[in-house]
Amino acid sequence: xxxxxxxxxxxxxxxxxxxxxxxxxxxxxxxxxxxxxxxxxxxxxxxxxxxxxxxxxxxxxxxxxxxxxxxxxxxxxxxxxxxxxxxxxxxxxxxxxxxxxxxxxxxxxxxxxxxxxxxxxxxxxxxxxxxxxxxxxxxxxxxxxxxxxxxxxxxxxxxxxxxxxxxxxxxxxxxxxxxxxxxxxxxxxxxxxxxxxxxxxxxxxxxxxxxxxxxxxxxxxxxxxxxxxxxxxxxxxxxxxxxxxxxxxxxxxxxxxxxxxxxxxxxxxxxxxxxxxxxxxx
Amino acid sequence: xxxxxxxxxxxxxxxxxxxxxxxxxxxxxxxxxxxxxxxxxxxxxxxxxxxxxxxxxxxxxxxxxxxxxxxxxxxxxxxxxxxxxxxxxxxxxxxxxxxxxxxxxxxxxxxxxxxxxxxxxxxxxxxxxxxxxxxxxxxxxxxxxxxxxxxxxxxxxxxxxxxxxxxxxxxxxxxxxxxxxxxxxxxxxxxxxxxxxxxxxxxxxxxxxxxxxxxxxxxxxxxxxxxxxxxxxxxxxxxxxxxxxxxxxxxxxxxxxxxxxxxxxxxxxxxxxxxxxxxxxxxxxxxxxx
Numbered sequence: 001x002x003x004x005x006x007x008x009x010x011x012x013x014x015x016x017x018x019x020x021x022x023x024x025x026x027x028x029x030x031x032x033x034x035x036x037x038x039x040x041x042x043x044x045x046x047x048x049x050x051x052x053x054x055x056x057x058x059x060x061x062x063x064x065x066x067x068x069x070x071x072x073x074x075x076x077x078x079x080x081x082x083x084x085x086x087x088x089x090x091x092x093x094x095x096x097x098x099x100x101x102x103x104x105x106x107x108x109x110x111x112x113x114x115x116x117x118x119x120x121x122x123x124x125x126x127x128x129x130x131x132x133x134x135x136x137x138x139x140x141x142x143x144x145x146x147x148x149x150x151x152x153x154x155x156x157x158x159x160x161x162x163x164x165x166x167x168x169x170x171x172x173x174x175x176x177x178x179x180x181x182x183x184x185x186x187x188x189x190x191x192x193x194x195x196x197x198x199x200x201x202x203x204x205x206x207x208x209x210x211x212x213x214x215x216x217x218x219x220x221x222x223x224x225x226x227x228x229x230x231x232x233x234x235x236x237x238x239x240x241x242x243x244x245x246x247x248x249x250x251x252x253x254x255x256x257x258x259x260x261x262x263x264x265x266x267x268x269x270x271x272x273x274x275x276x277x278x279x280x281x282x
Numbered sequence: 283x284x285x286x287x288x289x290x291x292x293x294x295x296x297x298x299x300x301x302x303x304x305x306x307x308x309x310x311x312x313x314x315x316x317x318x319x320x321x322x323x324x325x326x327x328x329x330x331x332x333x334x335x336x337x338x339x340x341x342x343x344x345x346x347x348x349x350x351x352x353x354x355x356x357x358x359x360x361x362x363x364x365x366x367x368x369x370x371x372x373x374x375x376x377x378x379x380x381x382x383x384x385x386x387x388x389x390x391x392x393x394x395x396x397x398x399x400x401x402x403x404x405x406x407x408x409x410x411x412x413x414x415x416x417x418x419x420x421x422x423x424x425x426x427x428x429x430x431x432x433x434x435x436x437x438x439x440x441x442x443x444x445x446x447x448x449x450x451x452x453x454x455x456x457x458x459x460x461x462x463x464x465x466x467x468x469x470x471x472x473x474x475x476x477x478x479x480x481x482x483x484x485x486x487x488x489x490x491x492x493x494x495x496x497x498x499x500x501x502x503x504x505x506x507x508x509x510x511x512x513x514x515x516x517x518x519x520x521x522x523x524x525x526x527x528x529x530x531x532x533x534x535x536x537x538x539x540x541x542x543x544x545x546x547x548x549x550x551x552x553x554x555x556x557x558x559x560x561x562x563x564x565x566x567x568x569x570x571x572x
Contacts, residue, residue, distance in 0.1 A: 058522050077530070084526060084527070088526070096516065096519040097520075097523040099524060099533075100535050101319070101446055102319065102444075104538070105537055109535060112534035112535060112536060113534055140319075141315070144316065157527065
């Protein structure tokens with residue numbers, strides 16, 4: 001991936017505080033490039049959700065700047081529409097996101113707001129419905145769907161706007177294991193389709209498997225921003241951010257320490273990779 | 283079949299069906315809207331439905347006749363039962379809500395204030411009398427049937443037309459945008475509020491918050507106080523989510539509006555004309571219920 005081009009989205013020294021509170025973001029700088037899969041880690045209240053809202057210009061920082069393709073956002077109406085089309089947020093609580101009374105009109109809300117002609121809206125909705133496998137629910141009221149189905153609707157909501165980046169705010173927080181696995185599959189597909197993904201999560205095992213880059217927030221600052229292997233090897237970061245290490249990461253280390261002759265540089269992220277590492281002994 | 287979202291819903295749908303319509307769901311819409319989606323009249327253009335309901339409503343109010351009020355109430359109730367997807371029990375429970383309100387206002391009309399006991403039923407009160415005369419009773423009953431008929435017309439509309447379609451029609455009819463947006467947002471946020479209240483009540487019940495009357499009052503006041511704060515937070519989150527999808531002050535949805543069909547319009551017009559003819563005959567002959 002060449003990165004001579006300006007980053008898709010970047011923040012420069014962003015400070016944001018809610019009224020009468022400590023800054024929720026305290027000097028955050030980050031550049032997000034096309035095709036990345038970023039896991040955003042950090043405990044509750046570290047600033048992850050605020051970071052997302054700033055990325056979409058829902059919140060306007062008191063200090064610092066937001067750039068889209070290298071252009072500084074001036075917060076004009078036109079720019080905001082373009083930015084929000086480009087950057088979609090899938091909110092943690094699907095119930096707060098869903099506003100219409102059929103799945104179809106719910107998904108159409110974004111494209112309709114972009115003032116596209118009716119035929120185009122219909123086509124975008126059709127695509128999103130197909131991508132998220134919602135055909136059977138099209139005319140159903142989304143409020144009455146199950147948690148996993150609602151999540152799919154809330155993702156289709158965003159896909160219908162053809163975003164370049166999707167920010168997922170704790171997507172697995174209220175999903176059962178089956179739906180979590182489904183969601184991971186969805187993320188893989190989106191990433192393969194060229195959409196840049198930024199996912200905030202508390203599930204370090206998932207983050208380790210999924211991400212090409214891990215960004216750790218703590219008390220409104222970014223305390224680490226590197227490849228997941230590097231971030232999880234950093235004891236200092238793990239301690240300050242209150243994280244725990246992925247189980248496969250720890251397991252691999254234990255085995256590497258105990259078994260001489262094993263591939264010491266391997267960093268297995270899935271059970272299959274772990275098994276492959278074990279086979280290097282013989 | 284309905285399913286309950288893991289973790290997000292406190293209430294099961296089964297419980298809801300049993301206890302009536304006032305139990306809502308996570309961020310849910312009114313059950314009435316869900317039934318409207320399943321209405322047998324979903325293939326009828328919302329314009330036709332709105333025109334028909336409003337025309338019958340106006341006739342019912344303008345006829346100034348208890349008999350017509352009764353005919354409209356019974357006829358529209360029957361139409362609700364036959365056409366809407368809602369179960370009969372739900373329709374009847376909806377229909378009982380306005381009765382209380384209308385009866386209360388009719389009571390005020392039944393009783394006249396006078397210096398002498400002139401009615402068939404008089405309540406002495408500090409030297410004057412609250413008396414119910416035959417005339418005032420007749421007035422009150424007339425009002426009751428007129429008002430009830432009008433309410434049932436509106437029920438017919440909302441049991442057969444989803445909120446979004448009504449909004450579309452209002453938009454075409456050039457109702458001010460602000461009014462339409464407010465209607466929809468209030469409609470939506472009421473359910474958020476009810477949902478938050480529902481969750482807090484359940485959480486309080488599980489901690490014996492309603493164990494006795496004293497406790498219940500204490501819990502009730504605290505829940506009311508917290509309700510404001512937490513629904514405020516929740517509505518903030520909803521608004522953020524709307525803005526993230528480029529909401530700019532005008533709600534726009536893709537609606538699948540049933541096209542206008544002459545067949546529907548003619549059936550509606552015939553029903554209306556029949557009712558108008560009955561009204562005319564009754565008025566001409568001077569026949570009424572009392």
